[in-house]
């Protein structure tokens with residue numbers, strides 16, 4: 428049940444749930460200011476001492492201040508669960524922002540009174556975009572999709588080892604590979620053509636239309652601009668010694684002024700060790716965006732985030748992830764052993780510069796990638 432009050436914050440409604448908790452829209456009783464409050468609950472079980480310890484670590488996030496990084500105002504413990512109070516972003520996730528309907532929502536917002544409040548209707552409309560308008564991969568169909576499992580896949584959450592869906596290396600746990608994930612086909616998204624087939628393979632009409640939508644100059648311009656802002660945010664958090672570890676489109680929001688905010692940075696660090704594992708061996712992060720070194724349980728650095736950024740860019744350019752599979756083991760195998768189809772083989776009219784950047788970001792060896800977010804920024808600006 429939704430709490431009415433969490434500390435001095437009056438809970439107004441639920442913005443959504445993710446792998447480690449629920450985000451509420453709330454009002455600070457002291458200032459009457461609207462905030463977003465993230466109450467952690469899906470992570471490792473903890474007593475109030477552990478929660479307090481975690482909150483003390485979260486306090487470091489309050490010192491961060493950057494226009495592209497969501498502001499953390501406050502932290503606390505509510506019934507043994509840590510919470511973070513953040514700037515409330517009235518906006519869309521990056522994927523929705525880049526969709527046609529997202530564009531409409533944004534232009535309506537800026538042409539009206541300027542208030543861009545995500546209504547539940549807008550949220551559900553934007554969720555539909557993935558399957559209908561945007562031509563994007565069926566994130567919601569795969570058990571290892573990046574989007575909120577609680578909303579779209581029942582109990583299929585896997586991020587931060589959500590209850591009943593934990594995965595350990597080297598052997599993924601059975602519940603995760605159970606019947607639910609077998610029933611859905613994460614490869615349902617149709618490629619414009621079989622990349623292994625002859626060049627004369629006909630391009631399906633509706634798929635060509637989807638690609639056309641992905642390549643609209645307005646959309647590509649917004650994609651590039653958003654990527655530049657994400658690079659600025661990453662450069663900032665990396666300079667502060669943080670690795671995001673769970674970068675994905677739903678952790679990137681864009682407001683009506685087209686200002687990007689990176690969310691959930693640093694949380695993973697506090698929930699996992701250097702290699703991205705929790706104490707009980709569960710992986711922190713979202714499988715689809717994990718670099719090889721994270722899959723292998725190796726220590727992570729800022730270049731892990733750059734890999735995830737590359738997956739995001741690849742997806743947003745092609746409508747499908749670079750690696751897709753029906754089980755985590757297959758996915759990990761592909762990430763470790765195979766090369767993804769070239770962006771421009773899937774989307775022939777994709778922006779070549781962006782495609783080059785995406786491929787360099789998703790190189791398997793961290794040394795072969797761009798080494799810093801600043802380098803990515805420069806490559807995108809060329």
Ligand SMILES: Nc1ncnc2c1ncn2[C@@H]1O[C@H](COP(=O)(O)OP(=O)(O)OP(=O)(O)O)[C@@H](O)[C@H]1O
Nearest residue numbers: 442443444445446447450463514515516575586677
């Ligand atoms: N500061 C914020 N302002 C407005 N909406 C937010 C804010 N933080 C999160 N949200 C929204 O709340 C919902 C849940 O967020 P949450 O971060 O819990 O989920 P997630 O990103 O899907 O998963 P994960 O826990 O793996 O990051 C998302 O729809 C997100 O856009």
